[in-house]
Amino acid sequence: MTAYRDSGAPPAADTAGTRRPTVVVITDLIVLAKHLRLxxxxxxxxxxPLFVFGPETPADELARHRRDPRHPLSRLADEGLRHVADTSLETLLRAVAPWLRERPVRAVLNVGEVFVEAAGVLAQTLGLPGPGAHAARVCRNKPLQRLAAPALAPRWTLLDPARTTAAGIRDAFSAFPAVLKPASRMSSSGVRxxxxxxxxxxxxxxxxxxxxxxxxxxxxxxEFSVETLVRDGAVLxxxxxxxxxNESGTSFFTETGHTSPAPDLTPAQEKLLLDANTEFLRAVRFGTGMSxxxxxxxxxxxxxxxxxxxxPPGDAITRLWRLATGMDLDAxxxxxxxxxxxxxxxxxxRARQVYLDHPRGHLTDVTAEDVPVHWVAEQGRWPDLPPLAENAPARGHAVLVSRHRGDLLGELADSQGRSVSxxxxxxxxTGIDAAAHDATGRVTIHTAAPSPAATTEEPVG
Incomplete structure (x- = not known):
């Protein structure tokens, strides 16, 4: 893959010889699939919108979706898309430089983890709204987060994989049991x-x-997350x-469900969490965006x-908040x-996403009673899931398959190992637990054992 792809064609006029203001959206296909309302x-x-896709986007899948007239990405002109080979600021600058010269760029919007830092620097340099270069840098590095907000931090230390020994750890750290995690990875990768x-x-x-x-x-x-819309440092x-x-009984910390808004919190506990979140945003000088x-x-x-x-948060959390509040978070x-x-x-x-445990083997199919199944990884798009009336009965909206047919399903060691939610x-x-139990019980994940002779079909829930 070259540093970036460019059709070479001059930017087309948007309307009657003029070019409309533009927003540079920096993302990857797997993330944009749930933000297509943009x-x-x-x-x-x-x-x-002008799109920069990162290295986690397979070129063949991106091309396939752009050829599909049913997919929103088919609406993109060649000159409105770049596909870059890495997430460095230098590569991003090479990709967007022609747009910055030739088009009125009004916004830089990052909707994924890997470009947070480069996009933050770019937006601040252009004088456009964004979290800010400092906040973006800190939010990509867990030790910096500990240093920025020490009152919120657990006891911690840094390790060097090349020099660490058990004796050295004993001398430097005593707060066991503990968690070992890479400083800059995501999706619970390597957390033990x-x-x-x-x-x-x-x-x-x-x-x-x-x-x-x-x-x-x-x-x-x-465990909780706090999602926040912030403008110029003020929480809106x-x-x-x-x-x-799945941490109970395993050494992993893979997220298996989200509920928005969180149930079973007292008003005092809600305030504690919201105050801690505000304290952190203030400590890192967060500017504008979603945290x-x-x-x-x-x-x-x-x-x-x-x-x-x-x-923005991962998994279906933005969808959950839309169901819960009616807000269009993409807008x-x-x-x-x-x-x-x-x-x-x-x-x-109250909305919930539940990830199902799966039988081990190669994924062949997913079926469900009364709930539509969406192969979001294969289709490159998530269902819309519009909100219901406030007092509408509990409803299962969708089964989301985040893997491809033929993928080998194994242990849930991190978020990439999950398959169906x-x-x-x-x-x-009203309580949502019974509705969740009913909805998950209607789903069956079908797998084929690595040996073609053996297959399994196990209902899960």
Whole structure:
């Protein structure tokens, strides 16, 4: 792959010889698949979206979706798209330089993790709204987050994979049980529970020799994320999402569910989480955009920062908040990038995403009773999932398949290992657990064993 792809054609006039204002959207295909409402939001606001796709976007899949007249990406002109080979600022600048010379760029909008830092620097340099270069840098590095907000941090230390020994760990750190995590990875990749110093050296070959490792005390307590819309450092809207993980009985911390808004929190606990989130945003001098910060709340109501991101949340969380509040968060992201204040709304329903455990083997099919199945990885797009009336009965909206047919399904060691989830919602004043149990029980994941002779079909839920 070259540094970037360019059709070589001059930018076309958008209307009658003039070029409309543009927004540079920096992303990857797997992320944009759930933010495709941005195209319609841009059209309504009179701006033309120009897309930079990163190295995690397969070129053949991007081309396939652009050839498909049913896919929104088919609407993109060649001159409105770049596909870059890495996420460095230098490569991003090479890709967008022709646009900056020839078009009126009004906004830079990043909707993924890997470009957070480069996009933050670009937006600030152009004098456009964004989280800011400093906030973007800190939010890409977990040790910097600990240093920026020490009152929210667990006890921690840094490890060098090339020099670390159990004896050295004993001398430097005593807060066991602990968690070992790479400083700059995402999707729970490489995050492992460790009971003591002797557990760590056998894990080190799984990390790069130059990779910075964080060892921190393991915090017992419920996990939450706080999603926030921020403009010029002021919080316009914040919502708390409850998280489920597979950490019980494993050494992993893969997220297996989200519920928005979080249930079973007292008003005082909600305030603790929201105040901690505001404290962190202030500490990193967050400017404008959407943030996603993850916290643990202990039995003693101590709030501890796990990690934070200067971007929209992953998985279906933006979809959950749309179901819960009616807010169009894709439109809100664009409004913030354009320097305008989006409308906000409180929750009126409760929405949940549940990831299912899967039988081991090659994925062949996913079926469900009464809930549509969407192969989002293969189709390159997520379903729209419009919100329901406030008192509408509980409903399973969609089954989302985030893997391809033929993929080998195995252990849920990180988020990339997950395969199938269900999205549902219910009235705010009613319990959602029964509805979730019913919706997941209607899904069957079909797999074929690695040996072609053996197949399994197991209902999960």
């Amino acid at each position: 195209l319609d939001a841009a059209e309504r606001r009179g701006v033309t 529970a460790v009971a003591g110093p002797d557990d760590i050296p056998p894990l080190l070959p799984d990390y790069g020799l130059e990779e910075l490792l964080l060892l921190e005390e393991r915090i017992a307590g419920r 809207w914040a919502g708390i999402t409850a998280k489920d993980t 996603h910060a993850e916290f643990r709340l202990t039995a003693e109501d101590r709030v501890v920062l796990m990690e934070a991101a200067a971007r 809100a992201l664009l409004d913030l990038a354009l320097g305008t204040e989006p409308p906000t709304a409180p929750p009126r329903r 269900v999205v549902l919602d219910a009235p705010l004043g």
